[in-house]
Amino acid sequence: MNAQSADTTTAPVTTAGSAWxxxxxxxxxxxxxxxxxxxxxxxxxxxxxxxxxxxxxxxxxxxxxxxxxxxxxxxxxxxxxxxxxxxxxxxxxxxxxxxxxxxxxxxxxxxxxxxxxxxxxxxxxxxxxxxxxxxxxxxxxxxxxxxxxxxxxxxxxxxxxxxxxxxxxxxxxxxxxxxxxxxxxxxxxxxxxxxxxxxxxxxxxxxxxxxxxxxxxxxxxxxxxxxxxxxxxxxxxxxxxxxxxxxxxxxxxxxxxxxxxxxxxxxxxxxxxxxxxxxxxxxxxxxxxxxxxxxxxxxxxxxxxxxxxxxxxxxxxxxxxxxxxxxxxxxxxxxxxxxxxxxxxxxxxxxxxxxxxxxxxxxxxxxxxxxxxxxxxxxxxxxxxxxxxxxxxxxxxxxxxxxxxxVLPLSPQTGRLDRSIRPYCAPEPSLVFDPEPDDGPVAVTVTYRVAPEREPAFLAAMRPLRDSRRRTGATGWTLERAGEEPGTFLEGFRVRSWGEYTASRTARWTGSDAAVMARVLETADVVSEAHAFAVRLPRR
CATH class of the missing domain: 1.20.1250.20 (MFS general substrate transporter like domains)
Structure with missing residues (x-):
């Protein structure tokens, strides 16, 4: 309850008007x-x-x-x-x-x-x-x-x-x-x-x-x-x-x-x-x-x-x-x-x-x-x-x-975060089949390319992105460094269903979440975004 790592993007602050x-x-x-x-x-x-x-x-x-x-x-x-x-x-x-x-x-x-x-x-x-x-x-x-x-x-x-x-x-x-x-x-x-x-x-x-x-x-x-x-x-x-x-x-x-x-x-x-x-x-x-x-x-x-x-x-x-x-x-x-x-x-x-x-x-x-x-x-x-x-x-x-x-004050961003709904930064996924809303869970992997001098800023920006992913639907989140390619990072998170993943990109993605993602993109380039669906093996 006392973490203060929320994103710092704020909506316009209005002055107090008439009480009536x-x-x-x-x-x-x-x-x-x-x-x-x-x-x-x-x-x-x-x-x-x-x-x-x-x-x-x-x-x-x-x-x-x-x-x-x-x-x-x-x-x-x-x-x-x-x-x-x-x-x-x-x-x-x-x-x-x-x-x-x-x-x-x-x-x-x-x-x-x-x-x-x-x-x-x-x-x-x-x-x-x-x-x-x-x-x-x-x-x-x-x-x-x-x-x-x-x-x-x-x-x-x-x-x-x-x-x-x-x-x-x-x-x-x-x-x-x-x-x-x-x-x-x-x-x-x-x-x-x-x-x-x-x-x-x-x-x-x-x-x-x-x-x-x-x-x-x-x-x-x-x-x-x-x-x-x-x-x-x-x-x-x-x-x-x-x-x-x-x-x-x-x-x-x-x-x-x-x-x-x-x-x-x-x-x-x-x-x-x-x-x-x-x-x-x-x-x-x-x-x-x-x-x-x-x-x-x-x-x-x-x-x-x-x-x-x-x-x-x-x-x-x-x-x-x-x-x-x-x-x-x-x-x-x-x-x-x-x-x-x-x-x-x-x-x-x-x-x-x-x-x-x-x-x-x-x-x-x-x-x-x-x-x-x-x-x-x-x-x-x-x-x-x-x-x-x-x-x-x-x-x-x-x-x-x-x-x-x-020792336990309110966050400086309390009441000031931009909660208007914004479009997600990436285009709609291009899949080889049309999933049903209840299909899932869905594992999403986003690949980033990061220049060495920008790596500290990238890692700092990924922490609030982790919170944004979790708030909008991710049940698990990881960030991994690729072993074969220098400067390559893999962000992975799971969503319970395709319907919830779609909602996380539309009805749940707010202005403050979009600003968090924008700060990530200032430090890295997105190489790809992949979506994998759980497969249920047939019974013998």
């Missing part, structure tokens, strides 16, 4: 408003569920596990969801998942209304709702470049955070009042209705033009290709590491805040909603302030400063009085948005289009799965050591996370 610029686009605006309403219903349900358990006498561990139940499905489903979002129509997939979520929320409402809802069934329904959200999340993130120009992606990511954080600011306060007046059932019903707005917005979105699909990669191969892409992408790997380092300790505040509100601060449901509202308002302010921050600080500096501020907010809940806690949580919300917006926008801009949903699914797996795992662990720790001590320990870890940017 993406709202000028009609489709983005409609989906953004609908998602804000859905997130409002989701946060209201979270508060209602947690307060339902507190009123039922559940311990802090069970209450913290509400968040774990909603986030842990990401660990099991996120990568599969990314494959599905890259393979199928993302609009149709999002429609199906939101209809499913509405049905699940309706079931939860009925269980609560009939009086049969208990802690086990509540956690189960929360897990199922979290599963439908995990299946749709990569598709939501992956459609953003289809809705706004590239230079507005950071602002769109910040606005995406506002859909969550505006709901966090308003939802808990509304839910606290409604739970106190009507009980949790009505809040559960409102959440079921909130999904309908998203369904309507998606149905009114004209179906994006879909590229012609010839060869369709098998599901398992798609998953492996996504993992291989992550393994050969130093920029993406570092983003995943920074996400994990922040997610686990930061989850302590979110998961233990209801227990801290009731036990340490002596607040009721309305007071808990006020605390969450402070975090939410701060998160909205963070989205507004992001253009200002990104013009003055590097992405790594934003991550380090935000982790330190979040540590202060976490410890404030454990040891400081309420008049100090509320403004501290406001600033903590700014830090939360700054971290997530930085990571989210960087991932969207750094991943190649053909694998974007799978890369985002890995990011969500690490971020949300880390939060879910952290919520489970912090809940267990709080049951043994108490809520205050647990929050103090998490704050200490966050300070270490802040200091770690000095």
């Amino acid at each position: 610029a993406p709202l000028r686009h009609r489709v983005f605006r409609a989906l953004w408003l609908a998602q804000t309403g859905s997130n409002l219903g989701g946060w209201m349900q979270t508060v209602a569920a947690q307060w339902f358990l507190i009123q039922a006498g559940s311990g802090s561990a069970i209450v913290a596990w509400v968040q774990a139940a909603s986030l842990l499905p990401v660990l099991f489903l996120s990568l599969f969801a990314g494959v599905l979002a890259d393979r199928f129509d993302r609009r149709g997939w999002l429609l199906a998942m939101n209809i499913l979520s509405a049905a699940l929320a309706l079931v939860l409402t009925v269980l609560s209304w009939t009086g049969v809802l208990g802690a086990p069934s509540l956690l189960l329904m929360t897990f199922l709702l979290g599963s439908s959200a995990a299946l749709s999340a990569p598709a939501w993130q992956a459609i953003q470049p289809d809705l706004v120009p590239r230079e507005e992606i950071p602002a769109a990511a910040a606005l995406g955070g506002i859909t969550v954080n505006a709901a966090r600011a308003v939802g808990p306060a509304i839910a606290g009042i409604l739970v106190a007046w009507t009980g949790p059932t009505f809040v559960f019903a409102l959440n079921a209705v909130s999904f309908l707005g998203v369904v309507i917005a998606l149905m009114r979105w004209p179906r994006p033009e879909q590229p012609a699909r010839g060869w369709v990669e098998p599901f398992g191969d798609s998953l492996v290709a996504g993992l291989r892409y992550l393994g050969s992408g130093p920029v993406v790997r570092r983003l995943l590491l920074r996400s994990l380092l922040f997610a686990i300790p930061a989850s302590a505040l979110w998961s233990l805040l209801p227990s801290a509100a009731g036990g340490l601060l002596g607040l009721g449901a309305t007071g808990y909603g006020l605390l969450l509202g402070g975090l939410g308002v701060g998160s909205i302010l963070g989205a507004v302030l992001m253009p200002f921050l990104t013009r003055r600080l590097s992405a790594s500096a934003v991550l380090g400063l935000s982790a330190a501020v979040f540590a202060a907010g976490t410890v404030s809940v454990a040891w400081w009085p309420l008049p100090v806690v509320v403004p501290a949580l406001l600033i903590t919300g700014i830090a939360w948005t700054a971290t997530l917006t930085t990571l989210n926008a960087a991932m969207q801009l750094s991943a190649a289009p053909w694998v974007r949903a799978r890369a985002i699914s890995a990011y969500l797996l690490v971020l949300l799965g880390g939060q879910g795992l952290g919520a489970f662990l912090w809940g267990a720790v709080s049951a043994m050591a108490g809520v205050a001590v647990t929050l103090a320990v998490a704050a200490g870890l966050l300070l270490l996370v802040a200091a770690s940017v000095l």
Whole structure:
């Protein structure tokens, strides 16, 4: 995760514009408003569920596990969801998942209304709702470049955070009042209705033009290709590491805040909603302030400063009085948005289009799965050591996370790589037969002629080419020196099928990959490129 050998070709760097610029686009605006309403219903349900358990006498561990139940499905489903979002129509997939979520929320409402809802069934329904959200999340993130120009992606990511954080600011306060007046059932019903707005917005979105699909990669191969892409992408790997380092300790505040509100601060449901509202308002302010921050600080500096501020907010809940806690949580919300917006926008801009949903699914797996795992662990720790001590320990870890940017910063090329699709530099292979897309594996051998004085530069250029080959489909890669001819090198790599090899030259070959190949060709001449197919011997 900490290798820095990515290619250094960058796309044009755009300056930070208005935080609200993406709202000028009609489709983005409609989906953004609908998602804000859905997130409002989701946060209201979270508060209602947690307060339902507190009123039922559940311990802090069970209450913290509400968040774990909603986030842990990401660990099991996120990568599969990314494959599905890259393979199928993302609009149709999002429609199906939101209809499913509405049905699940309706079931939860009925269980609560009939009086049969208990802690086990509540956690189960929360897990199922979290599963439908995990299946749709990569598709939501992956459609953003289809809705706004590239230079507005950071602002769109910040606005995406506002859909969550505006709901966090308003939802808990509304839910606290409604739970106190009507009980949790009505809040559960409102959440079921909130999904309908998203369904309507998606149905009114004209179906994006879909590229012609010839060869369709098998599901398992798609998953492996996504993992291989992550393994050969130093920029993406570092983003995943920074996400994990922040997610686990930061989850302590979110998961233990209801227990801290009731036990340490002596607040009721309305007071808990006020605390969450402070975090939410701060998160909205963070989205507004992001253009200002990104013009003055590097992405790594934003991550380090935000982790330190979040540590202060976490410890404030454990040891400081309420008049100090509320403004501290406001600033903590700014830090939360700054971290997530930085990571989210960087991932969207750094991943190649053909694998974007799978890369985002890995990011969500690490971020949300880390939060879910952290919520489970912090809940267990709080049951043994108490809520205050647990929050103090998490704050200490966050300070270490802040200091770690000095040794584990983001790559300077984060978000700047040219991910536009480019034609491969060599002509189409001339074969003596027409292979089927599933034929393979295919062994490719490229022969280079290198002048002696250019050999060091050639070898240096081949390392990023190795990563490009692996990202676009190669399962193995070698570089060999010919024993019979001086200055001759043989690059060899294998691809699982002819269809995947064709895709590696067309739909997967990006501008940054093309620039890597151009640097190789500045130091060497290509003599030939040969393609060999595996032969299956007949049985006796």
